[in-house]
Amino acid sequence: GESVGLHLPTLSVQEGDNSIINCAYSNSASDYFIWYKQESGKGPQFIIDIRSNMDKRQGQRVTVLLNKTVKHLSLQIAATQPGDSAVYFCAETLSGNTPLVFGKGTRLSVIA
Amino acid sequence: DAGITQSPRHKVTETGTPVTLRCHQTENHRYMYWYRQDPGHGLRLIHYSYGVKDTDKGEVSDGYSVSRSKTEDFLLTLESATSSQTSVYFCAISESKLKLYFGSGTQLSVL
Numbered sequence: 001g002e003s004v005g006l007h008l009p010t011l012s013v014q015e016g017d018n019s020i021i022n023c024a025y026s027n028s029a030s031d032y033f034i035w036y037k038q039e040s041g042k043g044p045q046f047i048i049d050i051r052s053n054m055d056k057r058q059g060q061r062v063t064v065l066l067n068k069t070v071k072h073l074s075l076q077i078a079a080t081q082p083g084d085s086a087v088y089f090c091a092e093t094l095s096g097n098t099p100l101v102f103g104k105g106t107r108l109s110v111i112a
Numbered sequence: 113d114a115g116i117t118q119s120p121r122h123k124v125t126e127t128g129t130p131v132t133l134r135c136h137q138t139e140n141h142r143y144m145y146w147y148r149q150d151p152g153h154g155l156r157l158i159h160y161s162y163g164v165k166d167t168d169k170g171e172v173s174d175g176y177s178v179s180r181s182k183t184e185d186f187l188l189t190l191e192s193a194t195s196s197q198t199s200v201y202f203c204a205i206s207e208s209k210l211k212l213y214f215g216s217g218t219q220l221s222v223l
Contacts, residue, residue: 034210034212036214042216043216044155044202045214049210049211089155096209099157099170099209100157102154102155103154104152104154105154
């Protein structure tokens with residue numbers, strides 16, 4: 001799992017600041033989107049999801065924003081903590097009728 | 113990891129040998145998936161299953177086969193391993209085909 005992080009775009013954020021991770025999705029027909037977090041040596045973990053009939057959804061310290069016009073998804077993490085350091089993936093599907101398609105991921109590095 | 117066990121966690125094998133990876137779930141979820149993860153490619157779907165004995169190919173299925181004889185077990189077989197199949201393999205399960213839960217992964221090295 002250590003090699004996951006190679007060749008990925010990296011976002012470095014100061015501890016306590018807010019983080020914004022962006023994702024451009026490919027299929028304009030996709031109607032369900034999901035964010036995963038992957039820590040080193042572990043499998044991806046679900047963070048938050050959103051359906052296409054919504055523009056915004058909030059969870060605990062995380063917010064997902066969906067802009068269907070430009071096929072863009074973002075994950076905002078408030079008050080970023082060292083434990084947030086990981087690789088973050090977005091994924092999309094058309095009602096589950098097509099398997100989830102994952103983006104290539106962004107590495108978030110939190111500077112203490 | 114949501115009641116998912118992958119075995120083995122690590123394996124080193126030689127080119128040309130058969131390899132079987134196992135995924136076992138205790139959640140009774142209908143859907144099961146095998147992904148591989150490689151630098152620069154992210155997670156790519158190999159095969160998936162929507163029920164016992166019902167499977168379908170994913171994006172990168174060549175060189176792989178699967179079997180699901182019980183709800184809880186999904187096996188991935190590399191009939192004759194090649195160096196290009198060196199990767200980290202993840203099993204995932206889902207009740208809805210939407211939200212997937214992933215196992216801890218198997219690191220496979222083919223020498």
